[in-house]
Each structure stands twice: as structure tokens, then as C-alpha cells.
Amino acid sequence: METPTKSGKTHIGRKISRIREIRGIKQDFLAVELGVSQQTISKIEQSEEVEEATLEKIAGVLGVSAEAIKNFNEDAILSIISNTFTSNDSSTINAINMQCTFNPLDKVVELYERLLASEREKMEILKNGNQ
The missing domain is CATH 1.10.260.40 (lambda repressor-like DNA-binding domains)
Incomplete structure (x- = not known):
């Protein structure tokens, strides 16, 4: 044009x-x-x-x-x-039309829980180290 x-x-x-x-x-x-x-x-x-x-x-x-x-x-x-932008297989279409198979919020909660567990472990190590 x-x-x-x-x-x-x-x-x-x-x-x-x-x-x-x-x-x-x-x-x-x-x-x-x-x-x-x-x-x-x-x-x-x-x-x-x-x-x-x-x-x-x-x-x-x-x-x-x-x-x-x-x-x-x-x-x-x-x-x-x-x-x-042509593709004879479905890989391109699948990449464009990607649907999450998980709830992103669940992943955030999972990561937060892992972080808390890690922090608790650190606190226990510090408590035991000071005694």
C-alpha cells in the first residue's frame, strides 16, 4: 500500500x-x-x-x-x-491459541507456600545455631 x-x-x-x-x-x-x-x-x-x-x-x-x-x-x-507465517503442522496454531492448563493464581499460592517453608527452615537453623 x-x-x-x-x-x-x-x-x-x-x-x-x-x-x-x-x-x-x-x-x-x-x-x-x-x-x-x-x-x-x-x-x-x-x-x-x-x-x-x-x-x-x-x-x-x-x-x-x-x-x-x-x-x-x-x-x-x-x-x-x-x-x-505459514505452517503445515499444528505447532504454530497451538502456540497462538495456547490455553493455560493450570490456574496462575494457584501457582502463585504454591510458590508463596514454598517461600514460607524455606523461611521457616532458615529460622529453625538460626535458632539451633545460636543455642
Whole structure:
């Protein structure tokens, strides 16, 4: 889903927006990190072009390079995912649909009881050692 504009150039603002969304970053967070308002981020994401210095700062917050933003191509990413995330066995499906066969709270209680028992043993050793 390349984002060309009428002038034939790619829309850098849309690429920033899409990468931000993929990374799970909100405009507010990006704004705080860059020391600007959320409205400024919105304007940047609507801009066809972004100044190189600003692009570098945004790239740093997004955890990618400025070049990665410029060359971002959602079609390529979707193609890679669809071509690599296939499995003829059920291991992948089982990993995704994992259901706990135990109650996590029971495990916490079990660990707590073991910790208490260990502490009691330590106390007994200390009491016997001091006598």
C-alpha cells in the first residue's frame, strides 16, 4: 500500500503515521518525546514532505532509521508476513491459541507456600545455631 501523491512522490507523513501505529505508539507519546504538541504531530502526519532533521528525531523515537521511514512499504511487509507465517503442522496454531492448563493464581499460592517453608527452615537453623 505505497502512498504516492499527485506529484508522484511518496507521502512521508502517512508513512510516519503507519509506522507509529504498527509500533503501537500514540501521537501524544510521540509529541511528548519530541517536545511538541499532539496537533503538531497530526500536521506532520498529514504532510507530504518532512524536514530531514524532524524526520531523524521522529525516526529515533519510533526506533527506526529515517531511511526506513522513507522506504517504508506496507505491501512488502504484508507480503513478508503472509509468505513466512505459514505452517503445515499444528505447532504454530497451538502456540497462538495456547490455553493455560493450570490456574496462575494457584501457582502463585504454591510458590508463596514454598517461600514460607524455606523461611521457616532458615529460622529453625538460626535458632539451633545460636543455642
